[in-house]
Amino acid sequence: AKSCNVVAQDNCWKKCIETELEAAKKWSHKWGFLKTPLDELIHDKKEENTSPKIELPEHLQVRPVTPVEKYIKVRKLGFKIAMQQYVS
Numbered sequence: 001a002k003s004c005n006v007v008a009q010d011n012c013w014k015k016c017i018e019t020e021l022e023a024a025k026k027w028s029h030k031w032g033f034l035k036t037p038l039d040e041l042i043h044d045k046k047e048e049n050t051s052p053k054i055e056l057p058e059h060l061q062v063r064p065v066t067p068v069e070k071y072i073k074v075r076k077l078g079f080k081i082a083m084q085q086y087v088s
Helices: 006-035 038-048 079-087
Strands: none
Touching: none
């Protein structure tokens, strides 16, 4: 085994500790929002959605979606059904 310089190892360890402490100080600034409990986040959204609903005039209201089946007729396609159309 190689002999190690104890002073160099100590300096590396000190630098590692300094880096960790600096990262710990910066963490709350960058990632502190992750500590907010989920209940508080959901509660804030519920309060935002409680705005009073305004009745729109008829010409500004969105019409309901028309069912596709009303305009498009869906038939089963396949070899047997196609052959029956030509045979009969």
